[in-house]
Structures are given as structure tokens and as C-alpha cells.
Amino acid sequence: MADKEEVPLMQRILDNHFLLLALGVVVPTVLYTLWGIIDIVSIPLAK
Template identity: 50%
Template sequence: MPTSDHDDLNDIDAPIPWMQQLLDSPFILLALGVLIPMIVYNLWGVVEILLLPATQ
């Protein structure tokens, strides 16, 4: 019965993956939840303004 896989999962000194660190931080998630929609909506607005036809 191989126990090396089981021992690797229970190693306390193993480095924590970056995605787990990200998902464990509520303030980073809050910041991303505010910043990403804000950036997308602002870019969308700029594109809409640039695509408006010029008036005469």
C-alpha cells in the first residue's frame, strides 16, 4: 500500500498553493470582486463612446 501520496498531502511544511492562499483571503476576494467589474464596465463605456458615430 503506497503511503507516500498520503504523507505528501499531510506534510505541514509543504508550501501552500497560490490559488488556495487567494481563496482563503476574504479581503483580496472583496477587492477583486469590486475591481474586476469596475474595470470591465469602464472599458465597456470607453468602447461604446469610441464607437458612437460622429454628428454633423
């Protein structure tokens, strides 16, 4: 096996458990925060 094939990028990402954990926490947090900000901004001002 003189020719070692390079591991594909997607396989390296999916093999990294800490990266998957971080993405699983960060992505929903950012999305729900943005969703909440958009909801608050869309509330009409009281007169």
C-alpha cells in the same frame, strides 16, 4: 510532521477574503468602464 508542505498559491489567494472582495469590486468596475468607453468611442460623429 517535520515536513511541512507549502500551501499552494491558489489556496492562499482563495483564503484571503479581502483580496477576493477587492477583486470582486475592481474587476467589474474596470470592465464596465472599458465597455462604456468603447461604446462612447464607437458612436459616429454628428455632421
